[in-house]
Amino acid sequence: MTRTSGGPGGRTPLRVAARLHGYPPRLNAGAEWMVHSMLRALVERGHDATVWLSRYSGDREPYELDGVKVVPLQARLDFSSAVRQADVLLSHLENVQATGALARGYGKPLVVVCHNTHAHSFRDMASGDTALAVYNSAWMDRQAELFFTEYPKSVRPDTSLVVRPPVFAAEYRTRPGKKITLINCNADKGGRLLEQLARRMPDTEFLAVAGAYGEQILPDLPNVEVVEHVSGHEMRERVYARTRILLMPSFYESWGRAGVEALTSGIPVIAHPTPGLTESLADAGIFADRNDPDGYEAVLRKLQDPAEYRLASKRAKARSAELDPTTDLDAWCTAVEALAT
Known part of the structure; x- marks a missing residue:
């Protein structure tokens, strides 16, 4: 049943928990800014988005960036509690397999953002029950299709979407x-x-x-x-x-x-x-x-x-x-x- 009422457009605000290795403003690579732009869009739509970092960053206290909450590794140790309370989990790069395991264990839908066409990126995504795969280009979408054709026993994501890295x-x-x-x-x-x-x-x-x-x-x-x-x-x-x-x-x-x-x-x-x-x-x-x-x-x-x-x-x-x-x-x-x- 669709969660409705209360939120923007009649939607109940979702709780999105992201597990990432780094985040702006300390880590300013394109992958991190792409995910930030996407989480920011969810926040502007009325949803709650929190990033839980998996690596030491130098930050000791949680902070916000454009409405996205960021929890440094050394600030809090209760990511598993956040997973249990989340409606959706999101990850990319090195954290996909671990976050996928948590998604399966807690019965949560998993979103994987793919930033490159390297085979291990597709294998990591296919190692779990990915509900939504996001590709950053039409080229990557085609490369993913080639991967699943070559490895037909791999688990395809339930659905996929091309989101070009948003630049305002x-x-x-x-x-x-x-x-x-x-x-x-x-x-x-x-x-x-x-x-x-x-x-x-x-x-x-x-x-x-x-x-x-x-x-x-x-x-x-x-x-x-x-x-x-x-x-x-x-x-x-x-x-x-x-x-x-x-x-x-x-x-x-x-x-x-x-x-x-x-x-x-x-x-x-x-x-x-x-x-x-x-x-x-x-x-x-x-x-x-x-x-x-x-x-x-x-x-x-x-x-x-x-x-x-x-x-x-x-x-x-x-x-x-x-x-x-x-x-x-x-x-x-x-x-x-x-x-x-």
């Missing part, structure tokens, strides 16, 4: 700055290429933003400014307001949230053509192979032409408008509410 344009939009920026300077994201380009273009200003994970390659060069790890709520002022062009020469991206954030301000994005980035950036993307520094330098010099930059910026803004998250988030909230019927 008004919260990121700004006037672009002057620098060429790389966010998360580990090797897989393009840290070495940034250093190569900075050496090749000594009269050009670069911005190296330290990331949430991976060994950071932070060039010690006069034309490279290094910015330490930045909270998502500060990206507009500390990063995008100082950025003219964003580099995304990533070895792997299942989507590429930073690129979509940059598009909101009409900032052109030069990216390696991963399946995720070609889907997220679409016609706005300027694609060059990450192993071709000559190509990246040529594109950067081409964008010094004001007319070329205006055209690239116009395409970026148009793509940003296409990626308005309203429809995806409405479908997401509706799917979670259906789990409590």
Whole structure:
């Protein structure tokens, strides 16, 4: 029977308990901000969302972020009680199997958010009775179907949904700055290429933003400014307001949230053509192979032409408008509410 009355739209507020290894503002990777945006949407719909952290974070007291409650590992030890009282459990990445076991033990529906197409992600999701699988791109949805076709004995989720990592344009939009920026300077994201380009273009200003994970390659060069790890709520002022062009020469991206954030301000994005980035950036993307520094330098010099930059910026803004998250988030909230019927 559907839970009704009392809440928004006649719905009784749901209790959603999420088990995650880290969370903003300490951990500001794309996966964490995607889940935060989704939980925030549930809160705005009148539901209760609480994140229980599974790793030490340095925080000792619970806190709130945009209405989402966050309980650090060392603050409280009663996650099992929260599971018993929850209507829905949610997890991603390393916590999927453990949270799935709790969902089975307590008879709770489990939501799994998938952020990559690695086989172990699909295996973890298929190891339990997943009520709802959320994929961050159409490409990942297709890859999941290939996995279940190849491994027909795996347990499919009851239902699945594509939710593109929600980016609220008004919260990121700004006037672009002057620098060429790389966010998360580990090797897989393009840290070495940034250093190569900075050496090749000594009269050009670069911005190296330290990331949430991976060994950071932070060039010690006069034309490279290094910015330490930045909270998502500060990206507009500390990063995008100082950025003219964003580099995304990533070895792997299942989507590429930073690129979509940059598009909101009409900032052109030069990216390696991963399946995720070609889907997220679409016609706005300027694609060059990450192993071709000559190509990246040529594109950067081409964008010094004001007319070329205006055209690239116009395409970026148009793509940003296409990626308005309203429809995806409405479908997401509706799917979670259906789990409590």
